[in-house]
Amino acid sequence: MKIRARWVVPVGQPPIADGVVTIADDRVVEVGNGTSDAVVRDLGDVILLPGLVNAHTHLEFSDLRLPLGEPRMPFAAWIGRVVEHRRAQAAAADGNASLLEKRRAAAIAAGLAESSAAGVVAVGEIATAEWPTELDPEGPSAVGGVIFRELLGLAGDRQAAIAATAEQHLAGSPPPGWQHGLSPHAPYTVRPDLVARSCQLSVVTHAPIAMHLAESLAELELLASHSGELVELLRSLDAWHPAAIPRGIEPADYLSMLAQAHRALVIHGNFLTPRDWRYLAERKGTMSVVYCPRTFAYFGHGRYPLAEMLAAGVRVAVGTDSQASNPDLSVLAELRQVARAHPELSPESILALGTLASAEALGIKPDFGSIEPGKLARFAVVPVGTEVTDPVEWLLHGTDTSASQWEL
Numbered sequence: 001m002k003i004r005a006r007w008v009v010p011v012g013q014p015p016i017a018d019g020v021v022t023i024a025d026d027r028v029v030e031v032g033n034g035t036s037d038a039v040v041r042d043l044g045d046v047i048l049l050p051g052l053v054n055a056h057t058h059l060e061f062s063d064l065r066l067p068l069g070e071p072r073m074p075f076a077a078w079i080g081r082v083v084e085h086r087r088a089q090a091a092a093a094d095g096n097a098s099l100l101e102k103r104r105a106a107a108i109a110a111g112l113a114e115s116s117a118a119g120v121v122a123v124g125e126i127a128t129a130e131w132p133t134e135l136d137p138e139g140p141s142a143v144g145g146v147i148f149r150e151l152l153g154l155a156g157d158r159q160a161a162i163a164a165t166a167e168q169h170l171a172g173s174p175p176p177g178w179q180h181g182l183s184p185h186a187p188y189t190v191r192p193d194l195v196a197r198s199c200q201l202s203v204v205t206h207a208p209i210a211m212h213l214a215e216s217l218a219e220l221e222l223l224a225s226h227s228g229e230l231v232e233l234l235r236s237l238d239a240w241h242p243a244a245i246p247r248g249i250e251p252a253d254y255l256s257m258l259a260q261a262h263r264a265l266v267i268h269g270n271f272l273t274p275r276d277w278r279y280l281a282e283r284k285g286t287m288s289v290v291y292c293p294r295t296f297a298y299f300g301h302g303r304y305p306l307a308e309m310l311a312a313g314v315r316v317a318v319g320t321d322s323q324a325s326n327p328d329l330s331v332l333a334e335l336r337q338v339a340r341a342h343p344e345l346s347p348e349s350i351l352a353l354g355t356l357a358s359a360e361a362l363g364i365k366p367d368f369g370s371i372e373p374g375k376l377a378r379f380a381v382v383p384v385g386t387e388v389t390d391p392v393e394w395l396l397h398g399t400d401t402s403a404s405q406w407e408l
């Protein structure tokens with residue numbers, strides 16, 4: 001079949017006015033323009049672009065109507081709110097594990113539906129447990145991607161169980177359209193040897209690894225000197241085990257562990273150094289950084305060194321993070337935030353973050369990230385005015401946020 005749109009924005013090549021995409025067997029066969037005779041379906045005044053890719057989210061928080069806490073609150077205090085929220089959920093279920101599981105499934109399903117409605121076709125999802133069986137991942141949302149099993153806990157007597165969880169997750173079969181990955185959570189919640197073990201498993205199974213790293217100054221302080229607000233928080237939760245984290249270890253040490261993985265995503269990387277950027281750029285084949293623009297702004301971290309990282313050659317993808325720190329799961333809204341915060345970047349390079357770069361970071365570039373022959377026919381559509389002459393500029397600066405997933 002052929003579909004026509006006022007603009008086709010393939011990403012990686014210039015926009016095409018009166019673009020026509022030919023599809024066969026659910027894959028793109030040809031991208032061109034304008035002959036009207038064989039057009040089967042005219043989508044009208046819309047921009048057709050590759051389905052957006054959200055490289056980092058936690059859909060289990062998609063039952064939240066508003067982010068937790070308030071803007072610019074200290075990071076450790078926010079983590080405290082997340083823990084409180086999880087405990088309150090458990091208390092509300094009153095020990096009824098199946099009710100808790102039902103609610104978790106409902107939140108994930110809501111997140112998938114919201115993603116799909118925002119033109120997102122693939123996500124890098126962090127899951128605190130195996131996906132609920134009642135979830136129908138083949139349902140109408142048509143979202144795929146990677147399910148990274150979160151690994152978390154510093155206590156010595158939990159390490160064997162955490163490693164077993166990782167192995168079981170990778171041995172299990174993911175739902176159609178999904179792959180399994182691992183997420184050793186962050187330097188302040190997992191032991192370095194568990195990170196290294198995860199990377200070994202990644203080599204054997206080709207599962208990608210996602211790890212939160214260099215997210216806050218509090219994290220850097222904890223690593224450097226075993227002090228600061230995160231240590232205080234962990235202590236108050238009875239989760240601080242100083243012997244588990246070598247004092248003085250740096251984000252660079254974690255990067256060299258992650259460099260051993262088949263593929264690794266460094267989530268946030270807000271406070272990496274120019275030396276770290278060079279290291280990541282040299283390993284662009286397997287390593288990426290995931291910038292979460294509105295979450296970054298929520299915490300008032302200042303200015304993200306996006307232009308510097310891109311100039312250094314780092315692959316930077318984009319994620320929404322969870323609805324505990326972000327109002328919604330729209331990748332287009334993230335890209336608009338990037339355009340506002342980084343006016344020095346070209347619109348084309350910004351659009352690439354939430355499409356090609358995110359697909360490449362997750363290891364799903366053969367199927368997603370651009371409209372070109374061989375890729376899956378998964379698109380986003382955004383309404384466009386007839387007077388528009390630069391569709392990419394329109395995407396990033398327009399006010400219409402009604403992106404949606406194109407469906408047959």
Ligand SMILES: [Zn+2]
Nearest residue numbers: 212267321322
């Ligand atoms: Zn996260």
